Amino acid sequence: MEAAHRRFKPGVLIWPVDHQYAAGHAPWGICLKRTVFSSEHEIFRENFRRFLAEHVVPHHGEWEKSGFVPRDVWQLAGSLGFLCPTMPEKYGGAAGDFGYSAVVLEEIARVNATGLGFTLQSDIAAPYILAYGSEELKHDWLPKMASGEVIAALALTEPGAGSDLKAIRTSARRDGDHYVIDGQKTFITNGFNCDLVIVAAKTDPERGRQGVSLILVPLGTSGFNKGRKLDKIGLLAQDTAELFFDGVRVPISNRLGEENEGFSYLMHQLAQERLGIGLRAVASIEAMLELTLSYAKQRKAFGKLLFDFQNTKFKLADARAQAEMLRCFADDCLAEHLRGELTPVRAAMIKLLGSEMQNRILDDLLQLHGGYGFMSEYTVSRAWRDARIMRIYGGSSEIMREIIARDM
Numbered sequence: 001m002e003a004a005h006r007r008f009k010p011g012v013l014i015w016p017v018d019h020q021y022a023a024g025h026a027p028w029g030i031c032l033k034r035t036v037f038s039s040e041h042e043i044f045r046e047n048f049r050r051f052l053a054e055h056v057v058p059h060h061g062e063w064e065k066s067g068f069v070p071r072d073v074w075q076l077a078g079s080l081g082f083l084c085p086t087m088p089e090k091y092g093g094a095a096g097d098f099g100y101s102a103v104v105l106e107e108i109a110r111v112n113a114t115g116l117g118f119t120l121q122s123d124i125a126a127p128y129i130l131a132y133g134s135e136e137l138k139h140d141w142l143p144k145m146a147s148g149e150v151i152a153a154l155a156l157t158e159p160g161a162g163s164d165l166k167a168i169r170t171s172a173r174r175d176g177d178h179y180v181i182d183g184q185k186t187f188i189t190n191g192f193n194c195d196l197v198i199v200a201a202k203t204d205p206e207r208g209r210q211g212v213s214l215i216l217v218p219l220g221t222s223g224f225n226k227g228r229k230l231d232k233i234g235l236l237a238q239d240t241a242e243l244f245f246d247g248v249r250v251p252i253s254n255r256l257g258e259e260n261e262g263f264s265y266l267m268h269q270l271a272q273e274r275l276g277i278g279l280r281a282v283a284s285i286e287a288m289l290e291l292t293l294s295y296a297k298q299r300k301a302f303g304k305l306l307f308d309f310q311n312t313k314f315k316l317a318d319a320r321a322q323a324e325m326l327r328c329f330a331d332d333c334l335a336e337h338l339r340g341e342l343t344p345v346r347a348a349m350i351k352l353l354g355s356e357m358q359n360r361i362l363d364d365l366l367q368l369h370g371g372y373g374f375m376s377e378y379t380v381s382r383a384w385r386d387a388r389i390m391r392i393y394g395g396s397s398e399i400m401r402e403i404i405a406r407d408m
Contacts, residue, residue, distance in 0.1 A: 326353060354390070
């Protein structure tokens, strides 16, 4: 990551705070000594935390109203090396390990900057192109994705298909040296902003999920149109859209990897995606616990501090104990991934436990805020709202349980 460090100026440690909380270090902090990150990771963390504090947190409320993050924020993040940090230098990245991506995931979660689609760009879309794209595709797209000039999306989900890839109906038939793509996708993150889409399409419909291929479709290709920005109950600043493909012609060379191997490619990459969801969940729990503890030690009810009530102490104690236990498991999974040893089953476990515990604990923390917890100006309310999707995307909790059960 030496090349990336030249883009940074180490800054002061900035902790996420709402206007209603006092600035400074959180009152309890993480007691565990984390060994999975190096000093270089922590320098990167300080700089990214500073970027969020200066360029994201003050504006995120406005982005929630507009439903997307402006492109200049993407370009600034790219110029500072915060996009695609694991990408090889020859493709515009900094050749870091996944620990740098984990830092980005955690810090976004800590300030609940859920509008940023950086992680889909860096840790989901870009790795598909890097792993399975031709050299021409890599050089054409990866440097632009690392700089923020190009925003990418992954188009899997379809109306009526959900997580069942074998049920997708989008087709890609050969016509000479081109594919002709027809179909519709929905719930596509970065869909409104995207310049490039990785489309999962049936190239051999008779083979079900074994007939799926991954094909790059650039914005501007005739027949490729974006639908409406979808109105969601959470993740309000994250642009999510419908995409339509009507006789879209792209060269066969735009295919990633071999024909009909798309499903196996998706399965191979899903472990990292699910680990990322788990890491975000843990960081969100820790940050909201810190904020709630600070609130409980300032807020008075019935003549005494909220923290002095036994119920409050017990709720916070339970949350802290569960958070530290989950952190141990999450860091162990991250360490396994850095060694190339994380299995799909373990990835399913951290995704399942992280998302389920996040929803449960954040509900308890919101309750401790009373009526204020229902006000959108409080971070805990927005985090509670945005956490609900974590049990669905990346594979629902029910699918995670199925994966785990199959290994028993």
